[in-house]
Amino acid sequence: MKIYYLVAILFLFSAFAKAQDSTTVEVPRIYAKAFQGESTYIEGATVRLVKVLEDSRCPKGVDCIWAGNAKVAVEIISESGKKVTKEITLGGGPVAPIYLQDDLKVLIKGLAPYPSSLSKIKASDYYLQVEVSN
Template sequence: MQEVLCITKGYRIKRYFLLKSALIIATIFLFAMPASAQEEIEEIEHYVKAYLGEAFNFEGKTIRFKEVVSDSRCPRDVTCVWAGEAKILIEIFKNGKFIGEEIFSTRSQNFSLSKFFQEDFSLHAIALSPYPKTSRKIKASDYQLQFKIIETR
């Protein structure tokens, strides 16, 4: 009778280890599946330098540097509490047709263009030159905007 108990006990132990092993393997597969199912996101960056009135074309889309609406950046030869910002007006075209204009700030990290295009585009101001000085006024035609357009696919 003792042998029967040992066999039954051994069977329960084997069954416990089999269930535990199966549970561990199932857990590994469940966590591994989402990692392999994720699609890769590709970012394409377009770097642009444009003077006032100039445009940048990419894939049937156009961004035109129309105007510096305001420039309250702290002049180089002055110590300021706040660095200030410049506000820039851009025009947006798709396949040659005007679809809107937008004001963005040099202080904003990323400005989304998604409301104009179905794709995911954002604009990032890198620099606006020349930088102000107290000794001279900047002519509108002297402004040059450096920006980056990021397309996420």
């Protein structure tokens, strides 16, 4: 009977053991908000939401046939002075990096705030959710 208890205790401790992996490398990521019309400096680049061109996302509290999307104009200026302006459509799928130069990767993770059937969004309230990594 004691052997069963011993085996159960060893099994219990082994279930909580974690393997040590020394090959994992953490890539630093920075998350920020880039408000419409304002320049936001983020680790090696300046990101600016130039304009929300379209916002047809289905508002909270409404049943829609189509989820909709948002189209924005974004400007990125690297530390080396390279300027890129792109129109990006944010919809249901993942967004590809919009900037991949100077060992810098800029991704747009979303547009906020999300529309609601109860209120209208002012242009100055819009911001991009940005992720930057190198």
